[in-house]
Amino acid sequence: xxxxxxxxxxxxxxxxxxxxxxxxxxxxxxxxxxxxxxxxxxxxxxxxxxxxxxxxxxxxxxxxxxxxxxxxxxxxxxxxxxxxxxxxxxxxxxxxxxxxxxxxxxxxxxxxxxxxxxxxxxxxxxxxxxxxxxxxxxxxxxxxxxxxxxxxxxxxxxxxxxxxxxxxxxxxxxxxxxxxxxxxxxxxxxxxxxxxxxxxxxxxxxxxxxxxxxxxxxxxxxxxxxxxxxxxxxxxxxxxxxxxxxxxxxxxxxxxxxxxxxxxxxxxxxxxxxxxxxxxxxxxxxxxxxxxxxxxxxxxxxxxxxxxxxxxxxxxxxxxxxxxxxxxxxxxxxxxxx
Amino acid sequence: xxxxxxxxxxxxxxxxxxxxxxxxxxxxxxxxxxxxxxxxxxxxxxxxxxxxxxxxxxxxxxxxxxxxxxxxxxxxxxxxxxxxxxxxxxxxxxxxxxxxxxxxxxxxxxxxxxxxxxxxxxxxxxxxxxxxxxxxxxxxxxxxxxxxxxxxxxxxxxxxxxxxxxxxxxxxxxxxxxxxxxxxxxxxxxxxxxxxxxxxxxxxxxxxxxxxxxxxxxxxxxxxxxxxxxxxxxxxxxxxxxxxxxxxxxxxxxxxxxxxxxxxxxxxxxxxxxxxxxxxxxxxxxxxxxxxxxxxxxxxxxxxxxxxxxxxxxxxxxxxxxxxxxxxxxxxxxxxxx
DNA sequence: GACACTCGAGAGAGCGCTCTCACGAGTCGC
DNA sequence: GCGACTCGTGAGAGCGCTCTCTCGAGTGTC
Numbered sequence: 001x002x003x004x005x006x007x008x009x010x011x012x013x014x015x016x017x018x019x020x021x022x023x024x025x026x027x028x029x030x031x032x033x034x035x036x037x038x039x040x041x042x043x044x045x046x047x048x049x050x051x052x053x054x055x056x057x058x059x060x061x062x063x064x065x066x067x068x069x070x071x072x073x074x075x076x077x078x079x080x081x082x083x084x085x086x087x088x089x090x091x092x093x094x095x096x097x098x099x100x101x102x103x104x105x106x107x108x109x110x111x112x113x114x115x116x117x118x119x120x121x122x123x124x125x126x127x128x129x130x131x132x133x134x135x136x137x138x139x140x141x142x143x144x145x146x147x148x149x150x151x152x153x154x155x156x157x158x159x160x161x162x163x164x165x166x167x168x169x170x171x172x173x174x175x176x177x178x179x180x181x182x183x184x185x186x187x188x189x190x191x192x193x194x195x196x197x198x199x200x201x202x203x204x205x206x207x208x209x210x211x212x213x214x215x216x217x218x219x220x221x222x223x224x225x226x227x228x229x230x231x232x233x234x235x236x237x238x239x240x241x242x243x244x245x246x247x248x249x250x251x252x253x254x255x256x257x258x259x260x261x262x263x264x265x266x267x268x269x270x271x272x273x274x275x276x277x278x279x280x281x282x283x284x285x286x287x288x289x290x291x292x293x294x295x296x297x298x299x300x301x302x303x304x305x306x307x308x309x310x311x312x313x314x315x316x317x318x319x320x321x322x323x324x325x326x327x328x329x330x331x332x333x334x335x336x337x338x
Numbered sequence: 339x340x341x342x343x344x345x346x347x348x349x350x351x352x353x354x355x356x357x358x359x360x361x362x363x364x365x366x367x368x369x370x371x372x373x374x375x376x377x378x379x380x381x382x383x384x385x386x387x388x389x390x391x392x393x394x395x396x397x398x399x400x401x402x403x404x405x406x407x408x409x410x411x412x413x414x415x416x417x418x419x420x421x422x423x424x425x426x427x428x429x430x431x432x433x434x435x436x437x438x439x440x441x442x443x444x445x446x447x448x449x450x451x452x453x454x455x456x457x458x459x460x461x462x463x464x465x466x467x468x469x470x471x472x473x474x475x476x477x478x479x480x481x482x483x484x485x486x487x488x489x490x491x492x493x494x495x496x497x498x499x500x501x502x503x504x505x506x507x508x509x510x511x512x513x514x515x516x517x518x519x520x521x522x523x524x525x526x527x528x529x530x531x532x533x534x535x536x537x538x539x540x541x542x543x544x545x546x547x548x549x550x551x552x553x554x555x556x557x558x559x560x561x562x563x564x565x566x567x568x569x570x571x572x573x574x575x576x577x578x579x580x581x582x583x584x585x586x587x588x589x590x591x592x593x594x595x596x597x598x599x600x601x602x603x604x605x606x607x608x609x610x611x612x613x614x615x616x617x618x619x620x621x622x623x624x625x626x627x628x629x630x631x632x633x634x635x636x637x638x639x640x641x642x643x644x645x646x647x648x649x650x651x652x653x654x655x656x657x658x659x660x661x662x663x664x665x666x667x668x669x670x671x672x673x674x675x676x
Numbered sequence: 677g678a679c680a681c682t683c684g685a686g687a688g689a690g691c692g693c694t695c696t697c698a699c700g701a702g703t704c705g706c
Numbered sequence: 707g708c709g710a711c712t713c714g715t716g717a718g719a720g721c722g723c724t725c726t727c728t729c730g731a732g733t734g735t736c
Contacts, residue, residue: 010722021686026724032683053462057398058722061691066395068444095447099456104465106406107445110435118437124391126346127442168641216434231628264628290602291570292630348692359716364694372714396692399721682733693721701710 009050018046021126021306028165029054068104069094069313070128072119074140084284086302087134093306094132094173101314103129116142123151130317132156132309133165153314154309158325166316168308168326172205172282173212175298175330178279179252180213182296182332188250188278191221194262195239196254203229223248227258234261242269249277250288256281256288256297263291263337278338293336300330345386347551356384367392393455394455396451406442407432407651408466408548410457412478424621424640425472426493439652441467453459454480461489464540468655471503473666490654492647496663503653506646506664508642510543510620513668517590517618518551520634520670524590526616530561532600534592542594543674544620561586565596580607587612587615594619594626594635601629616676631674635671638668 013021020043027035028043035043046052060066069092073087095105106128108119123131123146130152131144143165146153155167162305183191193210198202205222214220218270225240227233234253238261240249253259259281263273271277273293282301305328312322351358366381373381376570384390398404403432410433411425414443415431422534433443444466446457461484462471468490471481481503493505521529531548534541545562550560563578572591576599579586591597597619601611609615611631619626620636643666650660 003711008462011724012722022685022723023725024685027685030724036684039685051462053459054463055399056463056724057395057404058691060395061393061399061693061722062724064691071445091445095445099447102456104460105445105447107409107429107433107443109430109437110445116447121391122442124346124389125394127394231625235628258464260628264630267630287569287625289629292602292605348694349694360693361695361717362715365715374714377714393692396721397694399692399723400694554715632705677736679735680733681735682731684731685729687726687728689724689726691723695720696719697717698715699716701712701714704710706708 002274007178008055009052010055014043014046014050017050018043019289032310040096064126066129066220067102067126068106068128069098069130069132069317070106070123071132071134072108072110072142072143072286073134074110080313086285089285089302090134090306090309091302093308094257094310097307097310098314103314111177118148118224120145126151130154130313132313139314152313154250154312154316154322156286156305156309160199160201160204163325166312166322166324166326168305168312168328169201170300170328171330173201173215175300175332176206176252176282177213178330179282179296179338180210180331181216182334183250183278183280183338184213184216185273186250186278189217189220190223191220191250191252192241192244192245192248193223194241194251194253195224195226195257196229196233196258199228203254227254227261229255229257231257231261233333234258234284235265236261238262238265242271250279252280252282253278254282256283256285256291256295259337260291262329263293263295267292274336274338280332280338284333288333289335291337296335296338297333298330299333301328306327327338343533344392347390347398348393349390352381352384352388352390356381357387363525383674399498400429402464403464404467405422405440405656406444406466407436407444407468407470407648408444408461408566409470409472409482410446410448411472411625411643412448412480418523424623426471427582427623427640428644428647431571431641431646432513432648433644435645435648436652439546439648441652453538454623458483458487462487464489467491468651470651473620490651492660494647496610496645498537498539501663504662504664506649506650506666507539508638508643508666510531510669513546513670514547514590515551515639516559516621516668516670517620517636520672521588521590521616521676522551522554523617524588524612524616524676527555527558528561528586529555529588530563530579530583532572532589532591532596533562533564534596536564541592548590556661565592565599567595569595569599571595573603574599576600576603580609588617588622589615590618590636593631594621594623594633597633597635597675598625601631601633605630612674612676618670618676622671626671629675634673634676636668637671639666 011022011025015025025043066226133155143155147165153165157165158169195207225237227237253262260278266277273279276335281295281297282296288297289297315322349360349363353363361379364377372393471493481493485503491503496505511588533545563575565575591600595616611617619633619635622635626633626635653660
């Protein structure tokens with residue numbers, strides 16, 4: 001039944017079967033309209049009969065496209081990977097959007113130092129048309145190096161220094177300020193914060209939002225402990241906070257995971273939430289709905305961050321211009337912890 | 339300085355710069371030993387000077403290899419993706435192992451029905467050398483179709499029917515039995531379970547383990563409610579369980595997330611854990627250490643599942659034989675909830 | 677009816693690489 | 707000192723595809 005018993009059918013095989021030339025079959029495969037309907041039809045039949053699938057390597061050799069996009073998660077991201085809903089959410093958003101555009105998602109997990117070179121080598125080889133960088137740490141030189149290599153790049157989160165590549169971010173500060181206003185409106189006067197790492201923009205801006213929000217309270221002094229966005233650090237930071245000022249009546253944590261940790265510490269020492277201490281987090285991950293009590297938090301559109309990243313990189317790859325930055329809104333979601 | 343101002347350097351460019359032939363440069367690039375040291379050295383220098391990186395498309399066109407492996411997460415997996423530490427953990431394990439072998443990880447998120455065809459098309463196009471399938475649902479025909487397509491496949495989790503492809507799984511039943519024995523040893527007599535979906539092997543085997551474990555208790559009747567492995571379903575199932583038998587003194591949940599949900603329900607209705615009701619989960623995700631109280635659970639080596647999957651697919655791709663199945667041990671981790 | 681024109685289809689080059697084969701220059705044995 | 711052998715290197719084909727160029731047939735115009 002199959003004319004070429006050995007191996008997969010090629011354009012040539014299909015062409016012979018359909019009595020046409022390789023070029024015409026290629027036209028049909030790529031949806032050219034300049035093929036007579038009956039010819040196109042018989043070619044399509046031959047394709048179906050033979051189970052022909054184009055060889056992407058051969059195709060990209062001539063087109064110089066690969067139709068795939070790399071998503072790079074640097075070390076800092078993979079570290080929290082298994083306990084955080086942020087990156088899975090972003091991956092999913094990016095993946096869905098790329099699927100719609102018929103592009104492939106190549107995941108590069110930069111777990112070790114050595115992977116830096118590997119990534120550069122990979123990208124230089126033009127195995128991907130573009131790169132989405134979930135860059136978090138300020139010191140990271142990867143965005144700039146990729147840009148220098150001439151590869152389209154979009155990053156998630158504003159870089160710490162000057163932004164040399166387009167990025168997608170959210171309104172950290174204004175979201176936190178809304179949280180602070182809510183706390184103040186609740187009559188809270190001694191508001192502490194569990195900040196994120198200060199070498200990440202997300203950590204810095206959320207702290208800045210806290211400081212700005214605190215100004216609404218005349219005479220209030222900042223009370224800051226730093227964590228690493230993960231749960232254990234929230235537990236520990238809350239303990240330090242309580243030691244420094246047992247009279248705290250509210251705390252803003254820069255991530256839901258840290259807020260959950262704070263909740264745990266407060267419960268352990270017998271403080272009621274929100275009665276004694278109000279707690280607000282940031283992210284609005286799935287688990288925030290299930291903390292005890294359910295967490296009031298600043299929502300950021302995680303899934304949309306992913307789809308926007310995909311959208312931007314696709315436009316860049318297509319040679320279109322994109323905005324230097326897209327900043328998505330955040331909003332306060334009020335549950336029971338504040 | 340660069341001999342070819344336009345575009346990236348090719349083998350040809352390097353060959354001219356080093357005064358050698360394309361073939362010899364190729365030999366050096368691919369680490370052949372049959373090149374005179376001084377020639378090899380000057381070629382290496384030319385490669386470095388020009389910043390030459392092999393074009394993978396051209397290479398795979400002739401070698402018929404792509405050096406990349408697809409990780410397919412079917413619909414059922416992506417659904418829980420954002421609230422579960424299992425798949426991120428597996429992805430990370432697979433990613434790390436593949437990186438060591440210098441292979442790329444291509445992530446295919448099968449979020450919609452249509453992606454089934456897309457995946458098949460993709461795999462038929464031989465864009466990847468092999469496939470790791472995080473197949474969970476019994477009805478899934480993908481493993482078989484992939485096998486039929488002649489692509490090396492390894493799945494995570496034993497398929498429901500007859501296993502036609504090698505798989506990596508864990509000892510579900512014996513782990514659950516250990517949990518049951520622990521409960522019985524604690525003097526618990528009315529032990530219920532929140533089972534997982536019965537169209538997944540993980541769901542079935544964990545239920546089977548519960549039923550076996552229950553036999554140690556003469557006269558005990560099974561008390562089963564089904565969930566979908568996620569938190570909300572644990573909350574709901576626990577409520578139903580309590581309604582059916584308010585005298586329950588222990589519950590085994592087939593996932594940590596469901597166990598956490600059960601904990602929430604128990605707390606809401608004023609049951610103390612473990613005093614009134616002991617709770618044991620399954621998975622030992624990161625969050626299990628942070629539930630209230632910390633969750634006693636059956637540990638499964640999530641990261642190792644990932645690395646083993648990678649290991650097996652790499653061997654398969656290399657043409658080696660692999661075991662039809664690898665079943666990793668589970669063990670009970672005793673914390674405070676039981 | 678002859679000309680220009682349009683439009684569909686084929687021929688053929690070439691993308692960058694690997695790999696087989698052939699070849700030239702040393703090396704060795706007798 | 708000459709044939710046989712080894713070893714490093716080059717020539718060249720070909721992987722499967724796209725795309726330009728060319729060509730032939732059909733259509734329209736005056």
